[in-house]
Amino acid sequence: MSLLPTEHTELLRFTTAGSVDDGKSTLIGRLLYDSKSIFEDQYEAITKTSEKRGEVGVNLALLTDGLKAEREQGITIDVAYRYFATPKRKFIIADTPGHIQYTRNMVTGASTANVALILVDARQGVVEQTRRHAFIASLLQIPHIIVCINKMDLVDFDEGAYNKIKEEFQSFSHKLDVKDIDFIPMSALLGDNVVDRSENTPWYEGSTLLYSLENVHIGSDNNFIDCRFPVQTVIRPYSDEFHDYRGYAGRVAGGVFKKGDKVTVLPSGFTSTIKKIDTFDGEVQEAYPPMSVTLLLEDEIDISRGDMIVRENNQPENGQDVEVMLCWFNERPLQPRGKYAIMHTTKEARCMIKEVRYRLDINTLHRDEENKTVEMNDICRVLLRTTAPLFTDSYRKNRITGSIILVDEGTNETVAAGMVI
Numbered sequence: 136m137s138l139l140p141t142e143h144t145e146l147l148r149f150t151t152a153g154s155v156d157d158g159k160s161t162l163i164g165r166l167l168y169d170s171k172s173i174f175e176d177q178y179e180a181i182t183k184t185s186e187k188r189g190e191v192g193v194n195l196a197l198l199t200d201g202l203k204a205e206r207e208q209g210i211t212i213d214v215a216y217r218y219f220a221t222p223k224r225k226f227i228i229a230d231t232p233g234h235i236q237y238t239r240n241m242v243t244g245a246s247t248a249n250v251a252l253i254l255v256d257a258r259q260g261v262v263e264q265t266r267r268h269a270f271i272a273s274l275l276q277i278p279h280i281i282v283c284i285n286k287m288d289l290v291d292f293d294e295g296a297y298n299k300i301k302e303e304f305q306s307f308s309h310k311l312d313v314k315d316i317d318f319i320p321m322s323a324l325l326g327d328n329v330v331d332r333s334e335n336t337p338w339y340e341g342s343t344l345l346y347s348l349e350n351v352h353i354g355s356d357n358n359f360i361d362c363r364f365p366v367q368t369v370i371r372p373y374s375d376e377f378h379d380y381r382g383y384a385g386r387v388a389g390g391v392f393k394k395g396d397k398v399t400v401l402p403s404g405f406t407s408t409i410k411k412i413d414t415f416d417g418e419v420q421e422a423y424p425p426m427s428v429t430l431l432l433e434d435e436i437d438i439s440r441g442d443m444i445v446r447e448n449n450q451p452e453n454g455q456d457v458e459v460m461l462c463w464f465n466e467r468p469l470q471p472r473g474k475y476a477i478m479h480t481t482k483e484a485r486c487m488i489k490e491v492r493y494r495l496d497i498n499t500l501h502r503d504e505e506n507k508t509v510e511m512n513d514i515c516r517v518l519l520r521t522t523a524p525l526f527t528d529s530y531r532k533n534r535i536t537g538s539i540i541l542v543d544e545g546t547n548e549t550v551a552a553g554m555v556i
């Protein structure tokens with residue numbers, strides 16, 4: 136039996152969040168090292184660098200320092216992605232810097248994550264940043280949160296310290312919309328409860344971080360109920376062999392599509408039946424998220440990029456007024472009644488910010504309806520008016536059909552990400 140992950144091994148995406156120096160880099164380094172995901176030569180290189188710097192022991196944070204350097208060069212790469220695998224799962228880590236202003240980094244890194252790791256320094260306890268990160272994780276509907284209570288070695292692995300932080304976190308997280316929260320006492324530096332069970336926390340009955348990451352149930356993180364297929368490309372090869380081939384390629388955003396299913400195409404409203412489902416590896420009988428497939432229909436109907444294939448009795452919202460929670464990314468503040476390009480699944484349109492309903496203070500969750508100036512990293516609720524109808528679901532129901540992005544047409548910069556309410 137091969138111990139290497141196969142292409143069918145489940146993929147889990149997670150993001151890390153914490154204040155500066157809570158130990159994110161050390162934790163990722165420890166995870167990679169103890170799970171044997173780094174190569175000997177990398178380990179030798181960081182051993183040498185640690186010695187040269189006169190550090191005691193090997194500084195595992197150096198493993199991610201290359202990424203840090205990259206990150207610091209510019210805003211465009213301020214979320215660094217890292218990949219590792221164990222025989223059980225493949226992992227993609229979105230590593231975001233912990234600076235106070237960097238809400239947008241977390242939003243970028245977390246929008247597709249299954250799990251968010253929120254680091255807390257055991258000596259500091261829950262701080263403003265912790266609340267902020269928990270709030271963003273709930274806003275982005277990250278299905279699982281693991282609160283990593285780190286640096287337990289500096290509080291003598293005291294159960295009381297751990298319980299106090301856990302209770303403090305729970306006292307505000309119950310107000311947030313998070314389904315699954317776990318707490319793990321650990322020392323990223325020494326490796327306690329990261330990959331190996333710690334002997335220093337006999338009072339802790341939960342699992343190690345790697346065990347949780349390998350076993351957390353992510354199968355139901357996707358929506359398998361409401362059928363949504365945004366058409367990305369119409370495939371119509373111009374060769375004799377395929378002369379009657381006409382397929383619609385894209386990625387399933389929700390539900391299960393089966394051969395023989397009756398479907399409806401938006402916006403035209405035409406109906407047809409699925410004749411065949413093709414993939415890169417050949418024909419399949421059914422398709423579900425996040426598969427990339429090509430659907431072939433029984434009838435010749437006019438379909439183009441940005442259209443959506445759904446079921447007649449279960450359709451998304453279809454309109455030009457869209458209410459969203461926006462996270463503003465740009466240095467130029469939001470322009471009330473400003474016009475932006477809007478991207479939603481495979482569809483592009485233009486929109487105007489019709490009204491800012493309120494700005495949210497994410498530390499207090501207070502809704503400010505007086506001062507509605509929205510600046511970088513602010514979160515606000517707005518009403519958008521689009522030039523063409525969008526087929527949306529609430530973000531709560533579907534993270535793909537429920538998200539939008541706003542782009543400044545002049546500079547081509549992404550200025551905001553939004554979640555449909």
Ligand SMILES: Nc1nc2c(ncn2[C@@H]2O[C@H](COP(=O)(O)OP(=O)(O)OP(=O)(O)O)[C@@H](O)[C@H]2O)c(=O)[nH]1
Pocket residue numbers: 153154155156157158159160161162196232233234285286287288289321322323324325
């Ligand atoms: N004693 C102790 N020190 C730790 C632990 N984890 C990290 N550290 C130390 O805390 C400091 C900060 O760790 P980093 O991993 O660089 O922190 P970070 O959160 O990645 O910092 P930024 O990337 O700058 O946001 C380093 O000196 C680490 O050695 C731990 O579990 N115990």
